[in-house]
Amino acid sequence: MGTGTSSVDLADAVAIVVEELEPELIAFRRDLHAHPEPAHQEHRTTAKVAEALSNAGLKPQLLARTGLVCEVGGQPDSDRQPRRLSDNSLSPSLLDAFLLAERSWPAALPPGSSASQAPEGGGIVAIRADIDALPLEDSCGKPWASQTAGWAHGCGHDLHTTAAVGAALALAKLEGQGVTVPKVRFIFQPAEEVMPGGALEILEQGVLDGVREIVALHTEPKLPIGVIGTRIGPITSATDEVVVTLTSTGGHTSRPHLTGDVVFALGEVITQVPGVLGRRLDPRSGVNLTWGMVAAGDAHNAIPAAGKVAGTLRCLDARAWEGAGEVLDHAIAQVVAPYAVDVELTHIRGVPPVENDKFVTQAVERAAAEVVGPRKVVVTEQSLGGEDFAWYLSRVPGAMIRLGTAAPGAPQQDLHQGDLDIDEAAVGIGAAFFANYVLNS
Numbered sequence: 001m002g003t004g005t006s007s008v009d010l011a012d013a014v015a016i017v018v019e020e021l022e023p024e025l026i027a028f029r030r031d032l033h034a035h036p037e038p039a040h041q042e043h044r045t046t047a048k049v050a051e052a053l054s055n056a057g058l059k060p061q062l063l064a065r066t067g068l069v070c071e072v073g074g075q076p077d078s079d080r081q082p083r084r085l086s087d088n089s090l091s092p093s094l095l096d097a098f099l100l101a102e103r104s105w106p107a108a109l110p111p112g113s114s115a116s117q118a119p120e121g122g123g124i125v126a127i128r129a130d131i132d133a134l135p136l137e138d139s140c141g142k143p144w145a146s147q148t149a150g151w152a153h154g155c156g157h158d159l160h161t162t163a164a165v166g167a168a169l170a171l172a173k174l175e176g177q178g179v180t181v182p183k184v185r186f187i188f189q190p191a192e193e194v195m196p197g198g199a200l201e202i203l204e205q206g207v208l209d210g211v212r213e214i215v216a217l218h219t220e221p222k223l224p225i226g227v228i229g230t231r232i233g234p235i236t237s238a239t240d241e242v243v244v245t246l247t248s249t250g251g252h253t254s255r256p257h258l259t260g261d262v263v264f265a266l267g268e269v270i271t272q273v274p275g276v277l278g279r280r281l282d283p284r285s286g287v288n289l290t291w292g293m294v295a296a297g298d299a300h301n302a303i304p305a306a307g308k309v310a311g312t313l314r315c316l317d318a319r320a321w322e323g324a325g326e327v328l329d330h331a332i333a334q335v336v337a338p339y340a341v342d343v344e345l346t347h348i349r350g351v352p353p354v355e356n357d358k359f360v361t362q363a364v365e366r367a368a369a370e371v372v373g374p375r376k377v378v379v380t381e382q383s384l385g386g387e388d389f390a391w392y393l394s395r396v397p398g399a400m401i402r403l404g405t406a407a408p409g410a411p412q413q414d415l416h417q418g419d420l421d422i423d424e425a426a427v428g429i430g431a432a433f434f435a436n437y438v439l440n441s
Contacts, residue, residue: 030144036133039191074183123212130192156219163430197388223404229380239386250305260341286316
């Protein structure tokens with residue numbers, strides 16, 4: 001921060017700048033919401049973010065496929081000439097430039113280098129926002145509802161992205177006013193919604209080079225607007241996909257002893273295996289195996305030759321998650337062993353838990369309190385949802401907050417639903433939080 005400038009003064013300065021930007025940021029968020037894009041296909045979103053940052057005199061750098069990074073602070077700003085955000089229509093020249101130009105961020109690290117190495121006693125603060133959407137029909141009923149059939153921002157990534165853009169623009173403007181801004185790298189990441197997550201791909205492009213800590217936020221429709229949730233330790237869960245396929249010769253239901261009864265064996269897998277995990281793994285790890293799909297047979301009097309059950313394995317503890325696969329494999333094999341069926345287990349490892357660092361979380365709470373007040377910074381519940389932000393935290397310390405988005409009196413909503421919409425005051429709150437965190441880092 002600038003010499004002789006208190007954190008209270010900076011928080012006031014951030015609030016003023018963000019308030020000036022807020023109408024344009026809300027329009028920007030609505031535009032993103034209306035144009036959701038699938039994982040690794042976020043070309044328009046990438047172009048819109050790059051355009052907004054470039055119009056503020058910043059220099060975004062594109063990643064190998066989609067997404068981008070942009071640094072603010074720690075550098076001369078004499079040639080920066082901020083301009084207003086563009087309207088909802090992209091400039092053809094900018095669109096062509098950002099979609100067709102060769103990506104400027106390295107596609108891979110040089111041999112022998114490591115994305116996890118950060119200089120001791122210093123380094124860059126990073127802010128991460130995810131930019132992809134979900135395969136959902138948008139039913140929010142607002143004028144800015146999705147114009148792309150079958151896709152919607154049902155997880156709030158439009159809010160995450162806009163908050164990060166807003167923070168970058170606010171910090172650039174404050175730097176232009178003489179405020180010393182520590183060097184911060186904004187990471188706009190593609191493909192969070194697919195396993196094992198787009199974070200892994202861009203980590204190999206060196207996005208954490210020189211980074212000492214990283215912070216993110218996540219939409220939380222169960223918290224009221226103006227409330228920010230934090231938590232030290234695991235805040236999300238490891239999430240894996242599990243598919244069990246059983247086969248036999250099939251037969252008649254009047255003669256089950258002459259074949260392997262895959263339907264009965266599937267029932268045993270469904271009911272017994274979650275219990276085995278609960279006894280073989282530490283219950284404090286929060287392990288949970290829940291089935292979401294089962295399929296077998298077409299006739300009431302025929303034992304089918306094949307059947308399948310699929311679900312998710314979730315775990316709040318990274319150590320337990322590492323050993324859960326072996327326990328799962330052994331449990332399924334033992335449960336079906338008496339039934340003369342062949343078993344195939346497909347266990348797709350997803351993401352580890354997001355484990356918030358103690359000291360970064362404490363700093364996050366201080367920044368959040370400057371925006372919403374200390375009484376509205378609360379301990380959030382743990383979620384069994386998965387988040388690939390965890391991969392960043394396997395390299396550097398960091399923390400994720402839960403940003404309340406529920407409008408007063410609005411019906412209860414949830415994530416990954418087509419009707420998700422937010423109280424748009426969350427846009428300014430998120431941008432101010434990010435900016436305050438950077439200025440106090």
